[in-house]
Amino acid sequence: MDVSKLNIYPLGDQAVTIQLSDQIDPSTNQQVVQIFHYLQNQSLKWITDIIPAYSSITIVYDLASLPSPSTFSSRYEWIKSILIQNIESMNTTIMFGRQIKIPVCYDLSVGPDLIELSQHCKLSIEEVIYKHTQQSYTVYMIGFLPGFPYMASIDPSIQMNRKAEPRQKVPKGSVGIAGAQTGIYPLDSPGGWQIIGQTPMNLFNLSTPNPCLLAPGDSVEFYAISLDDFLKIKSIENT
Amino acid sequence: MSIQIIKPGLFSTIQDEGRKGFQHLGINPNGAMDIRAMQIANALVLNDVSQAILEFYFPGPVLRFTQPAVIALSGADFSAEINGVKLSINQPLLISANTTIQFGSKKWGQVGYLSVQGGFHLTQWLNSYSTNVKAAAGGFEGGILKPGQTIDLNLKTSNKDTSKEFSIIPWKGSVKDFYHSNALQFIPGYEFKKLTASSQELFSSSVFSLLGQSDRMGYRLKGPSLELSTNNEMISSAVTKGTVQLFPSGQCVVLMADHQTTGGYPRMGHIIAADLPTLAQKTRNDAIYFKPTSIDQAEKLFLEQEQHLHKFTNACSLQLDAYHRH
Structure with missing residues (x-):
C-alpha cells in the first residue's frame, strides 16, 4: 500500500x-x-x-x-x-464483509422521531421507511458504546442532524439517524440521534466470546417488521 | 471469608489496569483512574501490581471484614479509621476478623484505593476485572457497589493476635515520585493548530479549574473560552485517556478511564501518562495549568515512573519479609 x-x-x-x-x-x-x-x-x-x-x-x-x-x-x-x-508491505485485496439483514420495527411507539423527521424531510412516514430499508449500508466503525455501529450513507432525502438536546435515555435497539449516518444503540444510553425505529436483535451480548453482532466492513440491510413480530422476536432474543 | 459493604460510598467499583484489546468493539478500557495508586496499594500488600482493587470516592464506603486480612490504602486520603483510630495511607495493615473500616474527612485527593492481600474472588470479563458500568459487566456484578453486598477474598490470612482490631505493619511507602503540583504536561493534539493564535496562547497560560460534574468518563474544566480559527465538522476517530477535547461551548474536558473509544470533538492535547495520576487526584475547584512537552520527554517521564514503581515494589517485599521474620 x-x-x-x-x-x-x-x-x-x-x-x-x-x-x-x-x-x-x-x-x-x-x-x-x-x-x-x-x-x-x-x-x-x-x-x-x-x-x-x-x-x-x-x-x-x-x-x-x-x-x-x-x-x-x-x-x-x-x-x-x-x-x-x-x-x-501489505497487499491490498478486495475484501467482502458479511451481509447482515436486520429487522426494524418502524412503529411510532418505538420510533419517537419518525413524525418530526418526516416533516423535516417533507416525506410521508412510509416514504422514510421505504428509503431507509431500500439500500445497504457499510459499517464504517464501532464506537461510542459497546457494539454501536456507525453506518453510512443514508439517502440524502432522509438525512437530519442530531437533536439539539440529547435524550436522557434512548432504549436499547433504537435505530437512529445523524446526518448521513445511521446507527443502532446496543444498550440503553443517553443519545442525540433521531430515533426512527427499534430492532429486536441484540447487537451486544455479554455472555458470548464475540460480544458484538457487527464489525467494520460488514454490509447491513434493514427490513421492516410489524410491532407484533418485533415483540415476538424480542422475547426470543432475550431468553 | 469476605468484605461486607455496609455503606457503598460514592461510585465504589472494582478496577484493575483496564480492559485491553476490545476498543475496536467500542468497549472502553475502564480501569483505575489513578493507575499508580492502584499499583502502589497492591505492592504494599505484596500483590501483583495489576491485581484488582476497590476504587472509591468521597464520601468513602463503610466496609466490614469478616476475616483477618492484610490490606493497604493508597491514592486519596479520606481519613480512614477503625473504631475511631486513624489509619495511615500507603502502609500495610493487618486487620482482625469482624473489623469495620470507615472514612472521615477529605484530606487530600479525589480517588482512593483499597487493596487486599491475595485479591478479591471475582471472575474476569474479557480478560479484565475492571467494572464497565455502561455494559453492566466486569467488576463485582457489573456495577457500582451496593449496600449489603459481600465480596469474597481469595486468601485466608491468619492472625494470631486477636486482641487488637488491627496492627500496623511498620513500613510506610513514599509516593512522592508519582505526583507533583506543577503544570500538567501535554502533547499537542492534532487540532491544536486549528485554535486561533490567541487561544493557543491561552491554553498554556491560563488557569483552568476542575468542575464538580467531573466523573470517571471525563474531568470537565472551566477556563477561558477557546476559539477555533476554522470550524470544520470533524470525522470521528479514536480518543484516549488524557485526551483534552474542546466542546462547541469553548470549554474543555479531559477524557478519563471510562472515556468513549471514539470521539468527534477537536483534540487540544493529550495529558502525558506520567501526569495522569496527578490529574486523577485533582478535586473540585482545584487549579489546573497546562504545559506543552515533547513525545521523548513524555516517554522518559513515564519510564522513570515505571522504575520508581519497580523500586517501590522491591522495597515492599524486603520490608514485609523482614517484618514476618521478626
Whole structure:
C-alpha cells in the first residue's frame, strides 16, 4: 500500500493515529479495515488495541514493554517506522464483509422521531421507511458504546442532524439517524440521534466470546417488521 | 471469608489496569483512574501490581471484614479509621476478623484505593476485572457497589493476635515520585493548530479549574473560552485517556478511564501518562495549568515512573519479609 499520503501523529504518549484521509468514503474505510486485519494478524506483542475509525486507525501500545530505541529519538518514532513498514508491505485485496439483514420495527411507539423527521424531510412516514430499508449500508466503525455501529450513507432525502438536546435515555435497539449516518444503540444510553425505529436483535451480548453482532466492513440491510413480530422476536432474543 | 459493604460510598467499583484489546468493539478500557495508586496499594500488600482493587470516592464506603486480612490504602486520603483510630495511607495493615473500616474527612485527593492481600474472588470479563458500568459487566456484578453486598477474598490470612482490631505493619511507602503540583504536561493534539493564535496562547497560560460534574468518563474544566480559527465538522476517530477535547461551548474536558473509544470533538492535547495520576487526584475547584512537552520527554517521564514503581515494589517485599521474620 502507498504510504506517502498517510498522515501519522501521536495520540498522546501511548498511541499513534494513522489518518488516511479527511473524508468519509468507502474506499478509504476499506483500507482502514484492511490495515486493521493485517495488524491484528501480525500479533505485534506491544500493541494493546487497534481502533479503526471512518478514515483513520489508532494503535495503542504498551510503552513499558518496548526496548530502548537505539536509532530513533523516541519509542514513538520507532513504532511509527515499524507501522509504515508493515503497511507498505501489505497487499491490498478486495475484501467482502458479511451481509447482515436486520429487522426494524418502524412503529411510532418505538420510533419517537419518525413524525418530526418526516416533516423535516417533507416525506410521508412510509416514504422514510421505504428509503431507509431500500439500500445497504457499510459499517464504517464501532464506537461510542459497546457494539454501536456507525453506518453510512443514508439517502440524502432522509438525512437530519442530531437533536439539539440529547435524550436522557434512548432504549436499547433504537435505530437512529445523524446526518448521513445511521446507527443502532446496543444498550440503553443517553443519545442525540433521531430515533426512527427499534430492532429486536441484540447487537451486544455479554455472555458470548464475540460480544458484538457487527464489525467494520460488514454490509447491513434493514427490513421492516410489524410491532407484533418485533415483540415476538424480542422475547426470543432475550431468553 | 469476605468484605461486607455496609455503606457503598460514592461510585465504589472494582478496577484493575483496564480492559485491553476490545476498543475496536467500542468497549472502553475502564480501569483505575489513578493507575499508580492502584499499583502502589497492591505492592504494599505484596500483590501483583495489576491485581484488582476497590476504587472509591468521597464520601468513602463503610466496609466490614469478616476475616483477618492484610490490606493497604493508597491514592486519596479520606481519613480512614477503625473504631475511631486513624489509619495511615500507603502502609500495610493487618486487620482482625469482624473489623469495620470507615472514612472521615477529605484530606487530600479525589480517588482512593483499597487493596487486599491475595485479591478479591471475582471472575474476569474479557480478560479484565475492571467494572464497565455502561455494559453492566466486569467488576463485582457489573456495577457500582451496593449496600449489603459481600465480596469474597481469595486468601485466608491468619492472625494470631486477636486482641487488637488491627496492627500496623511498620513500613510506610513514599509516593512522592508519582505526583507533583506543577503544570500538567501535554502533547499537542492534532487540532491544536486549528485554535486561533490567541487561544493557543491561552491554553498554556491560563488557569483552568476542575468542575464538580467531573466523573470517571471525563474531568470537565472551566477556563477561558477557546476559539477555533476554522470550524470544520470533524470525522470521528479514536480518543484516549488524557485526551483534552474542546466542546462547541469553548470549554474543555479531559477524557478519563471510562472515556468513549471514539470521539468527534477537536483534540487540544493529550495529558502525558506520567501526569495522569496527578490529574486523577485533582478535586473540585482545584487549579489546573497546562504545559506543552515533547513525545521523548513524555516517554522518559513515564519510564522513570515505571522504575520508581519497580523500586517501590522491591522495597515492599524486603520490608514485609523482614517484618514476618521478626
